[in-house]
Amino acid sequence: MTRSRLALWAVTLLVLVVAPLVFSKGFALSLLCQMGILVVFALSYNMLLGQTGLLSFGHAVYYGLGALFAIHVLNLNKVPTPFIPLVGGLAGLAFGLVFGYITTRRAGTTFAMITLGVGEMVAASSLMFPAFFGGEAGISGNRSQEPFFGLTFGPQIQVYYLIAAWLVICVVAMHALTRTPLGRMANAVRDNPERAQFVGYDPQRVRFLMVALSGFFAGVAGGLATLNYEIVSAESLSALTSGMVLLATFVGGVGFFAGPILGAIVITLMSTVLAGYTKAWPFYFGLLFLSTVLFVPGGLTGVVVLQKRLWDAGLLSRVAPVYVRMAVPGLVFVGGAVVAVEMAYRGVRLPGAWLGTFAAMAVGLLAARWLWRRESDRWAAALEALAGKAAP
């Protein structure tokens, strides 16, 4: 277990180092940079959602304020470029301490509401203080200052490796945090705050510390964004950004440390690569989110982990035929749906095309349902066998 975990870390490091050599085109490289930033941001969000059970609608506040402080400090030309993300992190931490004190007085729905309120307040103050928040145009900066050990951080590849380095530091730190007394008590407070109280812990204090620390990592992500884009606008602390990190984290899977990593990769790909093909990409992302909530609450990582457990138990070969058979009508339905969405976005009016598409979707759906009635037993049996093997 420890050895396989070590191997996982090593492979990850190798991928980070090699990736830009393989995907060296400008577009691919900036894609990798975006992914790295969102991974840090989403992991910091999951410190709240997955680990402490806190649903926040205002996490972009820490990201955006981190980015803003980072760009103002960058423009002072006093702090070497590689340390700019740290400035963002410290700003995120400071605001995490302040807002965390306000928001964590209550948990549950009240917490969610207060984070929404704080988010709106901060977003509104961007109109009141345009000099700091940058107004409509945003604030620009220049990341290449005095060379730092020969590096100017002008070329994108240098920024990539800087982001990769911060990514590794943050991932290691956030992973380590889950294995500390505070990290474990965050899980305890998530599972049962009352019990946590009766073993001596103040749930409010646990939540407060987790908000402050996750504010730090969100701020680092903001600082990285500052270096990557060299411009910060009020959008980075808007509810839109808060919603985006929530969706990415949830789609990836909140119950796993690596979940937000996968979610961040998927949403970056959708918002860039998929967006290059179709304007409807947010619609698809919405569908993906909806399907996750409805059908796989464990997220994409949950799906992957389940396959691995089936494989380990020697049960994957039993369910593989189910997948293959279900895939046929499933693809017909999904394909039909995609065609329908694209026709709608392109304003296609041909009745025949619509009729054909709906017919294909209906056939796919009915076939899938009919098939599932025959296959579900096999699937359930495999899951049961898996549960049987899990229990000693």
Add this chain to the structure above:
Amino acid sequence: MTAALALTGVRKRFGATEIVRGVDLEVRAGERHAIIGPNGAGKSVLFNLITARFAPTEGKIALNGGEITGRKPHEINRLGLSRSFQVTNLFHRMTVFENVRCAVLWSLGHGYAFWKFVDRLRDANERAREIVERVGLAERAASPAGILSYAEQRALEIGITIAGDAKVILLDEPTAGMSRTETEAAVALIRKVTEGRTLVIVEHDMSVVFGLADRISVLVYGQVIATGTPAEIRANAAVREAYLGSAAHA
């Protein structure tokens, strides 16, 4: 000698109904004190008042001579009072071992530390392992608490309750819903783990109560109608009429 737990004139009102109607109760240090009474008498509410889950409407509560009225639950726990719940109250998604380890962290001074690994905390891991063993769950240590059997969950609940080494332990119906053999095992466990501590136990099973308790208080309709040794309680006419008699019929 100061009482481990002293309640003076404690009252609790929910809206218009007064559930606890002026309770005076003294639990001596080191004794096993049972609280019995019919369903709905207010026994669980009394526990909730002592542990600050609810605030009393009136009255004072003192732990080892120091007043704790108005303190928060975690503060009271840190002063050396720990409780179990009538409805099992665990960290369901964590393993048995993790449950117990979370329960020992505070008492060992690890607090909110985020700069040390729990796996490397020797004292916490040893203590947790020892307690898991003591409550008979060593073989289930790696199982999530949520999949344990009912009796196992009750045992874990006791493990969590004693894990922080509190000197005053409150157990709310620890054997409710158990079979005869499970009850016997649970009583033996309770006897073992509360050795040298003060125990306050709410219990319905009279054979358990009379076998375990040094003293018994009878709570009826929000008031303590009698306190005494098992023999005294058995001989008490008011108790027989109000409770034991009816229990015998039931």
